[in-house]
Amino acid sequence: MNGNNILSQLNDSQRAAVQEVAGPVMVIAGAGSGKTRVLTYRIAYMLEQGIVPWRILALTFTNKAAREMTERIQKLIGDGRAKAVQMGTFHSVFLRILRTEAEKIGFSRSLTVYDTDDSKSLLRNIIKEMNLDPKIYVVNFILNRISAAKSNLLSDEDYARNTEAKQYDKECGKPLVSEIFTRYNKRMHNANAMDFDDILYYMNVLLRDHPDMLFKYQNRFQYVLVDEYQDTNFAQYMIIKKIAASHHNICVVGDDAQSIYGFRGADINNILNFKRDYPEAKLIKLEQNYRSTQNIVNAANAVIKNNNKQIPKKVWTENEEGTPISVLQSGTENDEAAAVCDSIFEVEHNYHVDYNDIAILYRTNMQSRALEEMLMKRHIPYRIYGGVSFYARKEIKDVLAYCRLAVNHYDEESLRRVINYPLRGIGDTTVERVVACANEHNARVWDVIENPVFFEVPVNGPTKEKLMDFANKIKSFTALLATKDAYEMGKHIVFASGIAAALKADPSDKDRMDNVEELLDAMKDFSENAEEPTFNDDTGEVIENFTPTLDRFLESVALLTDADEKDSEEEHKVKLMTIHAAKGLEFDYVYITGLEENLFPSAMSIGSRRELEEERRLFYVAITRAKKVLTITHAQTRYRFGSMQFCEPSRFLDEIPLSCQKTLRKASSGKGLFSGKSGAGEVYSGKTFVPKSKLPAKPKPDFSASSVGRIATPPEIVPGLRIYHLKFGYGTVSKIDGTGEDRKAVVNFETLGEKVLLLKFAKLIIPKDGGKK
C-alpha cells in the first residue's frame, strides 16, 4: 500500500494527525475516535516516506498494544520494517537501553528487575534489621513514598535533604523513611537490581550525566511518538523531553479525560501543558466517535462535563441513538451479580450475542468474587483478567528465583527466597547471620555464601558446607547459560533445583506443579517463537539472529502485565476486569457494577476534588468502553471487611442524564431470574431513580453510610432490639409474631410509628453503635 492509499481511509483530522510528521504535534483523541488507527497509520506513513524504522521510537502503554500495532503496521506496508521500529512500553524500551549502558550507571548487564513483591520483601527485611515497628513503618506506605520520589527524579540523597518530605514523614510518625530509602537503594544496587521506578529514574540519570549518551539517543530516535500521554509521570516526561530536545519531532497522543493513573504519579499536566513546552506545537483533536451509540456518547459527555480542568472538546457520533442505558439497583452484591447474569442470559438467549462481546467491569478486584460465583452457578462461561497474576504465584516465583540467580548471583531477594527451598537445612537463623555478616563487611550476600569461611560467618562447619553447596548449585546453572536456551535452562533448573521433586512429593501441590509446567510451556514458546528484535547498540539497527536466552526470557517476563495476557479472541467467554484493565478496550455489551459511594468513587478519593475528578474520568473510561449496550448496576448492601454495609448509590449516577436512561426497569433480587418477590429489597431504576438531593433527610445527620452495621439474622431479632431499616429508619422491635416463613416483627419506628414487617424479607440492620443517638 502506498502513502495515498493509507491516507484515503481517514477523516480529515485523522489524516492531519498522520501527515504532520515533523515538529511537535499533540493529538487529543476522544474515546473511540480511532486513535490506534491514527498511530498505526502514522507510523506506516512515516515508513512509506522513507524514514528509517529504527529512528522511530514509539512508546505505548502496554506491551500488547505495541505488539498489535507492529502487526497492523506490517499489514499496512507489507514488509518487515515494522519490526525494526523501536516500539514498546517505557519500561521495556528503556530497560533494554539501560542494560546495554549498564556500566555507565554502576550496574552490570545482567541486572534483575524487582517486581513489587520483591521490593516489599526487601523493605520488610530492612525494617526488621533496623528494629523498627512494622506496624508503624508500613511497607506499602514506605514503598509509595520511595516510588513517588523516584517518579519525581529525587534520589535518596535528595530526599534526605528535602525538608518538606522529611517534615511530612515526621508528621506521619515515620521520621526514618529517608533512612530506609537510602538503605533500600544501596541494597538494590548491591543486588544489581532495579525496581520499576528505577528504570525510568536511571534512564534520566543516563541522559543527564552522560552527554555522549544524550547525543547518542537523541540522534538515534529522530521521531518520538507517545501513546496515552495523559498517563505519563514526571520521569517519563523528562526522558521524552530530553530525547526530543534536539529535533522536536515529537508526537503525543492522548485524552486528558481518560487520565486514570494519577495514583501512580501520572501527571495530567504533562498533556495540559504540552503547548507550553512546545509553543510551535500543532494541536489536532479527534472528536468523532466511531465506537458507541449516541446514548452512550451523550452519557459520557454529560458525566465528564462535571470535571474542571479539561482541554475543551466535543465528542460526537454519527452512530444510531441506540438502547438507553439501564441502571439496575439490587439489594445485595449477590443480587447485583444475579441481575447481571440475568441480563447476560437474556441477551445471549434472545439476541444470540457472543459471550466474547460482553464485559463486566468493576472498580476493585475484590468485586469479581460475587460475580464469578454467580456466573459459575448459571453456567455462563467467563474469564477474569487481573487479580493475582500468574507470575506472582509462589511456585512460579520460586522457579524464576533460581533462574534469576543463575543470571545474576547478587539478586538478594531471589537468593533469600530459595536458599532453603526446597529444604536444605539453611534455616532463618543462618540466613540472618549471613546477611548481618554481609552488611558488616559491606559485601554482598552471595559473596558470603560463596565463601563462608573467609567471611567467618558465625555458623558451624556443616552449615558452611551447605551454604557452599547451594552456591555451587547456582554456579552450575550459570555455567549452562551460554549453551542452552531459555526452555532448556528452565527444564534443567526445575529438576536440578529439587523443586519438581518437592512438588511431586505432596499430592496437594498438583496444581502448583501444573503451573510450573505451564511456565515451562511459556519458556518453550518463547524459545521457539519469540521474535524479540535485537538491536545493534550503536546504530539501533535490528540484528536478525535473536537468541532466546534465559535472561531475555526473564526480561520479557519481568515487565509483563495483566493487560498483556494473550488475547483469547474466539474464546466465547464473558470478560471480567477492573476499569483500569479495560482501558483501551471496547465491547458491544458492557456492565459497570458497584456504582456506590465509597466504592466508586472510592472512599479514598472522596476527600479531594482532584482525586474525585480522577474517579470521574475512570467512570468516563468505563462508559466509553461500550459500543452498543451499557448497563450500570449498584447494590444497597455489600459485604466489606466481613460485615454487611449499607451502600448509597454513587453520585455519578446523578450525572447521567435521564434522557439517556431506560425507564422503569425492575432489577432482579434474591434468587434472580425466577424470583418475583423482592420484599424490602424491591427496587426500581431508570426514571424512578430519585437523585440523592431529593431524598428525605436521613434520620441521623452524622449517619455514615459505610459504617451502619450488619444485617440482623432472624433469631437475633427479639423484642427490645434497636434496629435500622433502609427505608424506615431507626426503630425498636416491640413484638415478634408467627413462626418460620411467617415470622413477623412489629417495629416501632422513630419517625413513622409502628409497622409490621415480614422477617423473611425485611433487612433489619443492627447498628454498629448499638443504635445510640
Added chain:
DNA sequence: ATGGAGACCTTTTTT
C-alpha cells in the same frame, strides 16, 4: 522443622 490455631488485616487502581 512443621503444621495448626488464632490473630489480624484488608480493599483502590498497576508499570
Added chain:
DNA sequence: AGGTCTCCAT
C-alpha cells in the same frame, strides 16, 4: 469473609 502472618505445640 477470607487470606496471610505469627506464634506455639509438636
